[in-house]
Amino acid sequence: xxxxxxxxxxxxxxxxxxxxxxxxxxxxxxxxxxxxxxxxxxxxxxxxxxxxxxxxxxxxxxxxxxxxxxxxxxxxxxxxxxxxxxxxxxxxxxxxxxxxxxxxxxxxxxxxxxxxxxxxxxxxxxxxxxxxxxxxxxxxxxxxxxxxxxxxxxxxxxxxxxxxxxxxxxxxxxxxxxxxxxxxxxxxxxxxxxxxxxxxxxxxxxxxxxxxxxxxxxxxxxxxxxxxxxxxxxxxxxxxxxxxxxxxxxxxxxxxxxxxxxx
Amino acid sequence: xxxxxxxxxxxxxxxxxxxxxxxxxxxxxxxxxxxxxxxxxxxxxxxxxxxxxxxxxxxxxxxxxxxxxxxxxxxxxxxxxxxxxxxxxxxxxxxxxxxxxxxxxxxxxxxxxxxxxxxxxxxxxxxxxxxxxxxxxxxxxxxxxxxxxxxxxxxxxxxxxxxxxxxxxxxxxxxxxxxxxxxxxxxxxxxxxxxxxxxxxxxxxxxxxxxxxxxxxxxxxxxxxxxxxxxxxxxxxxxxxxxxxxxxxxxxxxxxxxxxxxxxxxxxxxxxxxxxxxxxxxxxxxxxxxxxxxxxxxxxxxxxxxxxxxxxx
Numbered sequence: 001x002x003x004x005x006x007x008x009x010x011x012x013x014x015x016x017x018x019x020x021x022x023x024x025x026x027x028x029x030x031x032x033x034x035x036x037x038x039x040x041x042x043x044x045x046x047x048x049x050x051x052x053x054x055x056x057x058x059x060x061x062x063x064x065x066x067x068x069x070x071x072x073x074x075x076x077x078x079x080x081x082x083x084x085x086x087x088x089x090x091x092x093x094x095x096x097x098x099x100x101x102x103x104x105x106x107x108x109x110x111x112x113x114x115x116x117x118x119x120x121x122x123x124x125x126x127x128x129x130x131x132x133x134x135x136x137x138x139x140x141x142x143x144x145x146x147x148x149x150x151x152x153x154x155x156x157x158x159x160x161x162x163x164x165x166x167x168x169x170x171x172x173x174x175x176x177x178x179x180x181x182x183x184x185x186x187x188x189x190x191x192x193x194x195x196x197x198x199x200x201x202x203x204x205x206x207x208x209x210x211x212x213x214x215x216x217x218x219x220x221x222x223x224x225x226x227x228x229x230x231x232x233x234x235x236x237x238x239x240x241x242x243x244x245x246x247x248x249x250x251x252x253x254x255x256x257x258x259x260x261x262x263x
Numbered sequence: 264x265x266x267x268x269x270x271x272x273x274x275x276x277x278x279x280x281x282x283x284x285x286x287x288x289x290x291x292x293x294x295x296x297x298x299x300x301x302x303x304x305x306x307x308x309x310x311x312x313x314x315x316x317x318x319x320x321x322x323x324x325x326x327x328x329x330x331x332x333x334x335x336x337x338x339x340x341x342x343x344x345x346x347x348x349x350x351x352x353x354x355x356x357x358x359x360x361x362x363x364x365x366x367x368x369x370x371x372x373x374x375x376x377x378x379x380x381x382x383x384x385x386x387x388x389x390x391x392x393x394x395x396x397x398x399x400x401x402x403x404x405x406x407x408x409x410x411x412x413x414x415x416x417x418x419x420x421x422x423x424x425x426x427x428x429x430x431x432x433x434x435x436x437x438x439x440x441x442x443x444x445x446x447x448x449x450x451x452x453x454x455x456x457x458x459x460x461x462x463x464x465x466x467x468x469x470x471x472x473x474x475x476x477x478x479x480x481x482x483x484x485x486x487x488x489x490x491x492x493x494x495x496x497x498x499x500x501x502x503x504x505x506x507x508x509x510x511x512x513x514x515x516x517x518x519x520x521x522x523x524x525x526x527x528x529x530x531x532x533x534x535x536x537x538x539x540x541x542x543x544x545x546x547x548x549x550x551x552x553x554x555x556x557x558x559x560x561x562x563x564x565x566x567x568x569x570x571x572x573x574x575x576x
Contacts (some may be wrong), residue, residue, distance in 0.1 A: 028458065082326065090419035099389070100404070100444075101388075101440035101441055101444070102405075102407035102440060102441040103407075104386055104389050104437055104441075105386050105401065105403065105404070105405045105406060105407065105437065105438075105441055105566075105568075106405045106407075106566075106568065108389070108410075108480070108566060109389035109390070109393065109563055110393075112390075147440070151434075154460050157459065167426045184331055185283055208390070215565070215566040215568065219562060219564070219565075222565070
């Protein structure tokens with residue numbers, strides 16, 4: 001009986017929300033509250049410098065959102081906290097997040113924004129014979145906490161130490177905290193930050209980074225965001241921003257290898 | 264006498280008129296196609312019964328065809344059922360999909376025929392929907408939240424450092440992954456080790472086989488967390504036929520009638536009820552309202568969340 005009551009309460013509440021939401025949107029539009037866009041620190045694509053949010057991801061997103069007439073407020077925030085916020089707080093989105101099936105039932109994945117290549121890395125000259133995931137058995141392995149990687153390792157019955165953030169991985173690898181790092185940032189990109197002495201062994205898996213939004217976001221905003229993210233964060237109009245960050249080669253590579261086949 | 268003759272002749276005329284109008288009225292009522300996964304699963308049988316009862320109460324508003332496939336993995340069979348719904352000129356498809364990518368072409372075909380589509384039970388994969396440029400609303404619960412309720416309850420009966428294994432549904436299905444994630448989160452929070460995750464394909468026989476193998480391979484396992492009740496029944500059978508009867512905790516998901524006795528005598532520790540019967544009805548109601556209001560598929564609200572609760576007795 002209590003379940004039935006729960007259900008009826010839920011339905012009554014849903015109806016109230018259904019009929020109230022249009023008014024909320026009208027009031028919201030009148031106040032022009034900017035859409036809150038969270039993203040996790042992800043150098044060299046998104047980082048804080050002297051307290052200022054920098055990197056091609058936030059800058060390109062800002063430009064593309066403005067083109068669609070969207071007012072946004074960008075904010076750098078750790079991914080776990082961002083996911084919790086996203087589930088509950090209206091008018092909130094998370095930029096460049098991983099696709100998490102368990103979250104797909106509670107948030108909206110609006111569109112792909114960037115590719116995700118996960119590689120196995122070792123310290124230079126070590127474990128160079130390792131060419132596939134199954135050869136990692138018996139080694140101490142650490143990796144970032146993302147579903148694509150967990151799926152790949154689960155299917156082989158492999159376990160690995162989970163790292164809270166990919167940016168910490170290289171330092172820990174160089175400090176010999178583990179033998180192999182499974183991560184999604186190419187050391188080529190990080191060479192400028194003196195992350196040398198690392199060897200890329202093989203690609204473990206690949207996927208995408210997404211723009212995800214709270215589930216009650218208005219249909220009009222969803223449409224505008226989808227238009228803005230048509231070419232992810234690699235739209236033709238964003239070339240100058242990528243060049244400014246000296247990542248023009250990466251931008252061109254992604255447009256050629258990731259964006260073109262998807263069209 | 265003349266009055267009686269006049270009354271009778273008028274009555275006959277009215278009856279004839281009503282009879283001639285009958286088929287036209289029936290044709291005006293939209294046809295709703297409810298396409299499930301396995302009809303061998305009590306969870307979907309309950310959904311179907313609730314939907315039929317709803318249609319009987321609303322017989323003037325819509326017609327209903329209910330269909331399902333013989334097992335949880337028959338994607339080709341489900342594609343045929345959707346084709347049949349298109350051929351029957353259904354106006355609304357309420358779909359509990361087996362998986363996503365193989366269904367995309369037939370979903371596109373159904374939409375092109377003018378049908379509205381509502382997704383229930385297992386959420387279609389956003390990645391595939393995004394690639395195809397489709398908006399298919401999902402009416403359903405957070406399976407992760409439901410599994411976490413069950414996992415948290417189980418964790419109270421275990422201690423830090425204990426080992427458990429997860430028997431999940433079809434590994435590519437969103438709801439299977441979500442339930443596994445919910446179980447994992449509960450176990451990680453209490454420092455309980457998940458030593459294996461293997462698929463039981465949602466089915467009892469397969470889950471029994473997987474559970475037996477897991478209990479042999481990992482003799483220290485203290486509990487089996489199953490992605491649905493049918494697999495939990497298989498796990499219970501495996502425990503009872505092995506040497507660890509009464510020592511392994513088993514939990515499930517769905518709260519189907521077949522597990523009531525197991526919950527009562529403790530062979531099953533807990534399950535989650537996500538009100539499956541109401542999910543189908545709510546999907547139908549949402550679709551009918553959208554048809555009535557002429558809301559286009561692309562303009563449907565993408566997500567409507569429904570409740571889920573823990574059942575431990």
